Amino acid sequence: MPTAHDVDELIRRMYEAPPDSFVAARAAAVAQAREAGDRAATKRLAALRKPTVAAWVVNLLALRRPDLIDELVELSTALRDAQRGLDGAQLRQLSAQRRQVVSALVAQARELASGASVGGKLPLAEVEATLTAALAEPDIAAQVRTGRLVRAVSYAGFGEVPRPRLRLVTDEVDADAADDEGAADDEGADVAAEAAPDGTVSDIRIRAAEQRRRREFQERHRALARELSAAQAAESRADQQLERAESAERDAGHTVEDLDAELAELERRRAEAQADVARRKSARRDAEREAAAARRRVGDAQAALEDLEAHDPG
Template sequence: MPSATDELIQRLYQEPPDGFVAARTAAINEAKEAGDRDTAKRLAALKKPTVAAWVVNLLALRRPELIDDLVDLSAALREAQRGLKGDELRELTAQRRQVVSALVDAARRLALEASGPAAKLPLGEVEATLTAALAEPDVAAQVRTGRLVRAASYAGFGEVPRPRLRLVTDSSAEVDDEDEEIEEADAGAEVVEFPQPSAKEKAAAERRRREAEQKQRELRRELSAAQAAEKRADEQLEKSEAAERDAEHLVEDLDAELAELERRRTEAQADVARRKQARRTAERETAAARRRVGDVQAALEDLEVDEPD
C-alpha cells in the first residue's frame, strides 16, 4: 500500500513537464507549512522529467498491466535466445514489435488526454525506452516505478551473441554424405602411425607454449587495467551526470522562485496603483471640502457685513 507521500509523488510525475516545477514547489510549501520536513526534503529531491520520460511514466502509472505484459515478453525472449530456439525467437521478435507499437500508441493517447491534442510528443524516444525495457531488466524495473527522469536507449537486443548459422543446401548435404563415406572408408583402412616429434621440435613447441602463456598473462593484466579504467570512467560519468542533474534542478528551483517573485512583484505593482488611485481620490475630496469650507466662511462674512449697526 503506497504511502500518502508516494501517492503525491505519483501525481507529480503524471503532471506535464511544463507544470512539474510549480506543482512540486506547491507540494513542498504545503509540507513545510504542515511541519513535515522529511516529506518536503523528499519532494525537493525530485527531478523534472523530460517529455519522453513523462509519457512513459503516464503509461506505467495509469496502465501498469501493459508494462507487466512487456516484462513477461522480455523474459520469454531471453529464455528463447538462451535456448537458441529459432522459430520461437522469430515469433517472439515479431510479437515484440507489435507489443512495443501498441504500448507507444497507448502512451500517446494518455499524453494527449493529459496535455491536449496540440502537444508535440517525442514518440521515437518513448519507443526506444520501451525497447530498452524489453532488453534490460534494470530498465524495466525503472519504467515500472513511473519515475523516469529521462528516456533510455539500447543498441542491441538479447543477452548472448547470436551464433553464426550456415545455410544448409542440397549441395552441402551431398558434401556431408561424401564426408560420411570417407569416414566409413577410413574406419576400414589400416592405421598409419605418424613419427614422434624430435627433441628440437618439442623444445620449439614448448617455447611457443610459454610465449603464448606469457602473452596471455600480459593481455590479462592489460584487460584488468582497462576494466579498472573503465570503472573509474563510469564512476566519473555518473558523478558528472549527477552534478549536471543537480545543476538543472537548481536552475528549475531558481526559475520557480523567479516566477513566484515576479508574481509577487505584479501584485505589489497592482497594489501601488490602487493606493495611488485612492490617494488621488482623497486629494480631490480634500480639495472639495476645503472649497466648501471657504464658501461657507465667505457666506458667514457676508451676513455679518449686512447686519445693521
C-alpha cells in the same frame, strides 16, 4: 484544498507529459498550492525535478503499461535465482532471453512516445540501458516502477553484487598449474629423448614443441585477459566520471529551472504589487479631491455664517 491523491494525480500527469512542459506545469502547480495555503503540497511540488527525455520515455512505459514492468521484475527475480551455478549454455540462453525482453520493452516505449515533440530523436539507447539496469538491480526496478525517473541509469554488469565469479576459459591458478605441468612435461620429454632409441626421438621432440606452443598460447591468453580487464576497468571509471559530469550538469540545469520559476513568480507578484500601487494612488487622488471639496464647502459655509452674523438685526 487538494487531497494527497489529487497531488499524486497531478504529479503523474506532469511526469507523463513531454519534458518541455514540465517547468511551466510545476510553476503553475506550486502557485496553485501556495494560493490554496497547502504548505505540504507546495513543498512537495517545488521539490520535483524535470526528467530527461530518456527518463520520460521510461516513465511513460511505467505509467501506461505497468504490467510490462511487472513482467520485467518477475524475470529479473527469476534470472537472479537462476544465476548461481550456471554453465555457459544456460548463461547464453538467459542472456538471449533478457535481450528479447528489453528489446520488446524498448519497442513498446517507442510506440508510446511516438508523436510527441521532444526536440529531436528519441534516446532509445539510454532507454534500453535503463531497462537493462532495472532487469539487473531490484532498487533500479523499484525506481522505474514509480514512473518518476528524472534521468536514465545504467548498469556495468548483470546479476547480484557481488556476482558469482564466472570463468571464461581459465584463471591464473589454472594457467600457472598448466605452466608447471608443461615444464614438467618438457623436462620429462628431454629425459625421455636422451634415454629413447633414435627412432622415437623425433616424436618426442614434436610433442615437446606442441607443449611449448600451448604454453605460449596460454601466456598470451592471460596477457590479453589482463589487458581486457584493465581496459574494462578504465571504461567503467570513464563511464562513472561521465555519469557524474552529466548529473552535475543536470543538477545545474535544475537550479536554473527553479530560479526561472521563482523569477516568474516574483515577476507575477511584482506586477500585482504595481497594480495595487496604481489602485491606491488613484484612491489617494480621489480622497485628495474629496478633501479639497470638503474644505471648500467648509469655507463657503463659514463665510456665509460670518456674513449672516454681520447683518444680525439684533
